[in-house]
Amino acid sequence: MNKSAYVKTAAALLSLNVLFACSNDGKEPENSATAATSASAEEVLALINEQVSYTDEDYYSDWKKENATSIVLNGSAAEFPSDATVLLEDNILTIKAGGVYEISGTWDNGQIKIDAEDKNTVKLVLNGVEINNTTGSAIYVANAEKTVISLAEDTVNTISDGENYIFADENEDEPNAALFSKDNLTINGPGKLIVNGQYNNAITSKDELKITGGEYQITAADDGIMGRDLLAVKEGSFTIDAGGDGLKSSNDKDADKGSIALENGTFNIIADSDGVQSVSSLLIAGGTYTVTAGGGSPDTIAVKDTGMGRPFSSTNETEAVTEEDTTSTKGLKASAQIMIGGGDFTIDTLDDALHSNDSLSIYDGQFSIATGDDALHADAAIEVNGGNINITKSYEGIEANDITINDGDIQLVASDDGVNAAGGNDGSAMDFQASSGEHKLQINGGALYVDASGDGLDANGSIEMTGGTVFVNGPVNNGNGSLDYDGSFTISGGTIIAAGSSGMTQAASAQSEQAGIMMTYPEQQEAGTIIHLEDAEGNTILTFAPAKEYQSVFISTADLKKDTAYTLYSGGSSAEDNTNGLYAEGSYEGGTKLVEFTTSDTITWINESGVTEANSGGFGGGGARGGLGAPGEQTAETDTSGEQVVPGDGEGAPNPDGSGIRPGGGMPNDLFGDLDEETQQKVQEIMEQEQGGTITREEAQSQLAELGIDMPMRSGGRETQSETSEEI
Missing domain, CATH: 2.160.20 (Pectate Lyase C-like)
Structure with a gap:
């Protein structure tokens, strides 16, 4: 997620679809929100x-x-x-x-x-x-x-x-x-x-x-x-x-x-x-x-690193965008709404592929997109109601204040966040303070496949899923998470599998109607290592092979039930066909039994030892996760042998629940893995002072620089120019 503290917008989201001028008879445009919900390709x-x-x-x-x-x-x-x-x-x-x-x-x-x-x-x-x-x-x-x-x-x-x-x-x-x-x-x-x-x-x-x-x-x-x-x-x-x-x-x-x-x-x-x-x-x-x-898009999309394994800004290797550079290099751009009811699109751009300064609605069409920035971007709202969208290269795949996916087949690759419901124009940034945005990602149907080096699904607000199929191959660095939200993530339908690193882990919220499990591993698993879940009778719930290395996986599907026994396997093979890593139900063999467990809550956290407590602390609001904990949280933990794990043990080992979160401040494992214990403690103190408001962000940045840590802390916005009306 964009860890920035965004200012809440005072105005309601108007003109979800600002209609196309006045009609020929001089009548005023119909209400845009009504048009958005009723429109179809025809x-x-x-x-x-x-x-x-x-x-x-x-x-x-x-x-x-x-x-x-x-x-x-x-x-x-x-x-x-x-x-x-x-x-x-x-x-x-x-x-x-x-x-x-x-x-x-x-x-x-x-x-x-x-x-x-x-x-x-x-x-x-x-x-x-x-x-x-x-x-x-x-x-x-x-x-x-x-x-x-x-x-x-x-x-x-x-x-x-x-x-x-x-x-x-x-x-x-x-x-x-x-x-x-x-x-x-x-x-x-x-x-x-x-x-x-x-x-x-x-x-x-x-x-x-x-x-x-x-x-x-x-x-x-x-x-x-x-x-x-x-x-x-x-x-x-x-x-x-x-x-x-x-x-x-x-x-x-x-x-x-x-x-x-x-x-x-x-x-x-x-x-x-x-x-x-x-x-x-x-x-x-x-x-x-x-x-x-x-x-066209650069060969690679370079991102600056905060020193935490977390990219925070987009910089093309071939052409860095500065505030002085006012040339807009987008594919399809509009200062008001964009509505697409069909067509065949092959778009290769240095900047955003589809960009609206208001709203973007897609009802049908075939899209092949490569871009050095966002594939789909709208300052207000994005709504996908159909079509086939293949994003082969992007900085962020889909970004808007509010994002709704009702239907369609979306596959995207992003060097930063995959789907990002965030405030502001091109509002991707890094900050140590939690966002208080009210932005929303709504998934009601369709198929969404995400391969993201940053956060997979990211909302400076809440996520709600009522249907559809979502696969997330998330980050391998511990400064990002496959799921990242500030408010809540409720699931009442559909299937989601989100695999990635464990340092910033979040699962769905406990108030979800549909059951889910969050599994954390003691060490990183190789890409392609199969995850196989079955019930006590041996019936397959799912068989899935993440495309990238992973140390945590969140699973929610209608086949998962509360107060039910399950077994999770790792590795092995399946002779069945797979789509985006999900194998058709059938033969599975050769895997290692990792854990047997019984779901007791709607969202059950497990590791190889069985059911464990959900992570606490971090940036997120409604869901448990790892991250930079608030001062005084998690002062000690007890591992499965009864030994207390204390801050500053110097070993960099994950917690017993496999979350990779150090107690005593909640610093993710490998966050500052190359720093000695004394320097890590100083970094933590600086962060806590900045979070508590006793020092300014600039003072914190200066003190970190004295420790040899180059860590930009931006309150919002990528280091790319923001669009203005004069540029349109």
Whole structure:
């Protein structure tokens, strides 16, 4: 868990799903919390259809039957009917009225400009054109009620600008894209459009931008495709190489505008900044997305160590993020909500893969994610209702104030915490004080597999599990735990197996409805060593092989009952198939019987000697665990032989219950294993003074430094920049 003492938020969690602007009839958005609980994959598409209006003009039509005006470009000249509402001056061909204009040929160094003085739609049919303008936009919509650009069937159309623009007024800064529109713009048709935006953006609309078809090959010095008030894609194939963002909306002045809605299409995006960046909401109903942002994830994700075996901050080996570095390199990002109702996503990013400054809801989709930071991050809430999410690399897998998993198949690998319900923006940190947050992790269904080097399931508040299947291959260092929470962890259904180190061990809370056991071992077990549990009649409860070394394991399943006899085995083999380490019920042989015991409480703690007392002390609130105990706790223990174990015995041996917790302060075994006894005592005294408020954190840090211990103690936040509205 983030051991930071977070400040409790005074505001209730509003806008679990802040809906996508106002509807076309001007009605206010429906209540976001209600929408979040009732939405389904189909309803994400329905929500888009309610919020984005397409007319017949937005779709490709047979322009040959529409009395089109033909314009033929020929180098620096252009041919068109004498009665056409078209002006040609200084290599700028200006269309002055609505209508249909078919354009073909090559324009060596000129511009197609639309300055329509009527209220009719201007439709440009690109029927095999190559337009290059070295000093400005190739196509510039300066004034029009609406412009539709159609890509004619079986044509390739190319537009490009230069690296330097010449403006009539030196104070002007637009147009700033190879294809630039000040008003509503729609692009459609089955043809191909190649855009080289060498000055700034490739395609920009200062109003709404809609795309309903076409093939696009886009290169941009900055952003690939940008719609200020709205960017909506119905269909299309997009290859984008952007020095800034791939897809972007930019209206951060009007709360009802600035959203991105993607219904379908194929997107291959390489962006130096964000792949998709919405200044408001991001709604996705389908499509195929291959996104690389910021050069992709680093080969390894380095973490700083507190000296306690506990990583506390994320630092990429390839690029350390500092406060001065303001470049955002996320995959899919929105300052309001993200809702995903389906699609196929392959995302490789330096920063967060999916990031919302508000809420993130996933209802369906296939996700393959590698990231140098969080895979799924929301400042407010994350809700997973379905889909297949495979996180192969991350700093933290899933992070938000509140996290709810209702369904879906999630597999994640994290160099720090696996699932982290924590406060603040990117709120991962290390602190010796217990958090008083009210954050929650709720697991109601689905399958969750966690491989975490930090905490497995982590809540600066409480965890509740009513269903689903959870496997945790937790940390091997004693500064973290497979389970970590401040409030309570109640289980009323489902199956959970959490294996990992024993230094910060927590089990579920005693008030759980479903029974569970916590087994601690006298020494670390090798990865793959089978855990086999059966009842007194020899019926298998479960057979599980952790993927990593472990010294404790917590098990809770509906098959476990209170006041029932069980036997736990170690090692051996099974010929059955296994899923994420859990073997199908069947043959098991060759194991060593470790302990026979009878469950007497809802949560039963055991070691090789039998039933033992739960650990006490530590950071956690509602559940027993190891850790840095409060002053005066556990002044002595008695082992199974009746001998008293006293503080400072110098042996570093675990307690009789196998918890690895030293009495007299609750310092985990191996926490400062390389320090002599005198130094360990001084460290403990410094910690207790800082916890008790007699010295400041900075004073504690200074005193530890004098002992040669570099131990950052942060009150919150990773050593990465926090997102601000200006960065979105």
